[in-house]
Amino acid sequence: MSDALDVSLRLVRAQTALVKRFDATLSGLHGVSLADFTMLLRLRQAPGDRMRRVDLAEALGLTASGVTRGLAPLERIGLVTRETDARDGRVAYAALTDTGRARLTDMLASAEQIAAEVFTAPLWSKEDVGRLSTLLTRLGGTGLSGQGTPPP
Amino acid sequence: MSDALDVSLRLVRAQTALVKRFDATLSGLHGVSLADFTMLLRLRQAPGDRMRRVDLAEALGLTASGVTRGLAPLERIGLVTRETDARDGRVAYAALTDTGRARLTDMLASAEQIAAEVFTAPLWSKEDVGRLSTLLTRLGGTGLSGQGTPPP
DNA sequence: AATGAATCCTTGACTGCTCAAGCATGATGC
């Protein structure tokens, strides 16, 4: 087996393990999944803590229906609200509530903690993390640090 | 957001994109998913092309029930058979059939092709792939390459 | 031997995503 295929399969394995770890802690402490957390975090990074749902889908690499299904429970428990656009009747926004912002702050602390544990010394140096980030960025995953899609 | 958390989320994104790419091609050409392919490949690497189902689960990072559900369609289309253990009535083996072996050879060629495209020059050097592999291995994903490419 | 614990596997119920179809709404061209 080539190195390229090997590393592909390795990546798949590594991710599922990582997701399990985040899910376990986040759901235990805050009752949300990593996917939930990622949605909330992405909203937090948008101006006004709100995004059109279709843009949220794009930013997260999901389909529109994935966003509908993913946001539903977050709306139900009051972390996110739906807002309409006065100019365009088609669009709906997803917006963080005050509660959502507050809860997200706690989740973020937990997530940082987990990430710090996973990428901890002595196995991981700061440079290693940077290298991994660089390499992963080449793989087309947009990541979340950016500001989203630039204006057309 | 810390680098550690950023790289975690980046890893998640990169993997889903990669899986989609493999799934698209493998299902188009061979009618199997990446998960199917990974199962078959793992069997191929076991002595006699067969494994206890529980060991297969362990090797793939799945639960036993995940293996039951994943193998079912592969048994149905004749790529895998179930074998019993004469000494221990509890265990069942999953074994590659001749058809399975043959089909897997084709799938492997396709998968190698995709991996080669993804990790292609000029964006990726051989060293980059090696570095990424090393870093991912630290993340706990066991990987699949028992007999990976030896160093030159 | 007999009981109790452990192991292997399957099944039912659930989650979280996908695709395909459908419904509003808005934009465009005649």
Added chain:
DNA sequence: GCATCATGCTTGAGCAGTCAAGGATTCATT
């Protein structure tokens, strides 16, 4: 003004995995 197309979103059906429970078999202790 109006047909047609594009866009934003939701919904039904399905798929791949999980966990919890249960059945069958084996192992260990007495």
